[in-house]
Amino acid sequence: MIKKLLINAGLFGFALAASMSVSAQKFEHLAKTPQLGWNSWNTFACDVNEKMIREMADAMVASGMKDAGYEYINIDDCWHGERDKQGFIQVDKKSFPSGMKALADYVHSKGLKLGIYSDAGNTTCAGRPGSRGHEYQDAVTYASWGIDYVKYDWCDTKDINPKAAYATMRDAIHKAGRPMLFSICEWGDNKPWEWATDVGHSWRTTGDIYPCWNCEHNHGSWSSWGVLPILDKQAGLRKYAGPGHWNDMDMMEVGNGMNEDEDRAHFSLWAMMASPLIAGNDLRKMSEATKKILTNKDMLAINQDKLGIQAMKWIDEGDIEIYVKPLEKGDYAVLFLNRADTTVNYSLDWGFHYMKDDISKHEIFFDKKKFNWRDIWNGGKGSTAEKLNLTMAAHSVAVLRLTPQ
Structure with a gap:
């Protein structure tokens, strides 16, 4: 029955998209202050599984992070299996044997929300199935699983128009009917701050972060950046930020190898700049110093101030x-x-x-x-x-x- 509903909803979505009659909407009540949460990529990359995600949810509660305001547990790339004969995405059954719905139910039972990852191209950055051509199917699938947050990447997107690609997924999410925060991750290549206010709840302003103070980590065709280079790249962008639409300076590296002063500065700068605060460390093993930084309620209050003004x-x-x-x-x-x-x-x-x-x-x-x-x-x-x-x-x-x- 669930599969039949998904197929019907997916087909309806395709027809709706083809008619170009979808109203341009996102869920406006979300991200009135920058989102607070955790993401798997910085520490675990592709090594994700349901046991680890459950433990991160447990740790977010036990550490005091939930009480401090953190609410999202986000699975990044590599949760994907293959698409079935109708084109619906499946989870990797070896890593997520209980299925995504059961995992979302567990995270929700902790008073938290579950996020997921996809890509505007044919494949994700790690080579898993992307959402191109399957946006409405994927959105209705995520809704059926109980997903609360969608991070949408920009790999394998040659000759794709970013404004249209992100608007399509925004419309698909809205049509699916479940409020899901939409996090645009196209690295600032196409100046999303100029066009994405009505599309996403946040947009990345730079390439990926790297756990260093002032460095560029060259990967050949692209680079990842330390704290100061990312800070400096925010020049001129503050006028685009505000409630419901934030400049995203990428997931944090607090607890991932810098010293305590650097971690404290990194956290404080992201908070002042009204960036989403998405931890990227192993919450199960963090030091007391890392925990105190991430749960500093006065600093979090500055980030979560309702005026929503970037420093x-x-x-x-x-x-x-x-x-x-x-x-x-x-x-x-x-x-x-x-x-x-x-x-x-x-x-x-x-x-x-x-x-x-x-x-x-x-x-x-x-x-x-x-x-x-x-x-x-x-x-x-x-x-x-x-x-x-x-x-x-x-x-x-x-x-x-x-x-x-």
Whole structure:
């Protein structure tokens, strides 16, 4: 019976797509703040199976990440089996013997949501079946399984129009009827920030991340990037971000080999930039330091602020950069970044500075308006009426939350 319904729904979807009468919609109530979750790729690549995914869901609950706001458990590439005679995608039965529906039921029983991965081309990046020509079948299949999130990649897409390809899958998801967050992953090659606001809930702005501070990892025809190169590639993009449509700086590498200062800076920068926060480490084995970074509720609150304003670079002094993010109720988050390879002492006399954000229309005359501040990571307190003195380790950040006096 289920198979018959899938076939009928799939055929109906094909006819609907052919008629070009599908309304351009995504599920608007999703991702009003950047999505919080976990993804399998950074640590496990193609080595995915239902046992590991169940354990990650358990670990997300046990670690306190669920209580901190994380909700998505996302399976990346390589869960796929073959398509059946009608063209419907199957799971890899060796890795997912219980089937995807049973796995989704388990994840849902933990109060979490399950995400899945596909590709706009004929094959995924790992060579599994892509969704090209099967968009409506795949969307209705995902809906029948209870999927909550679709990451949609861009491999094997020669001569495919990205706007049309992503809009087709968006429409297929909407027609399937189950709200699924739609995460566009075409690496920023076609400037999705200019056209995807009505298509996806987030879009990747760069190529893949790599667990390093300031490096390019060359793979021949493409590169993956460290924390600072990805940060620098966000220049000019903040005006496109907002509730329901986010600039995605890729899954995080916190806990995957950088030092603690670098992990803390990486997490803080992604949070300030209103990027989705998708952990990419092994949640079952993370250190206490990694857990404290990922579950810092004050930093998560900055990321999840309902205004949805991406931070702007306010002051650039070379090794030291200062970013400002307007928050609800007149608060501001201010991040100080030490890009240098050595410890830096830095002083800021607030009263000599003026902050104006032309995009969000916020401004502060610090000589006229005073704020109390709280140090998000170290717990210190102070006032902008006094000079701020910081000693910052190499590759570290300080983050202050300012509240009007």
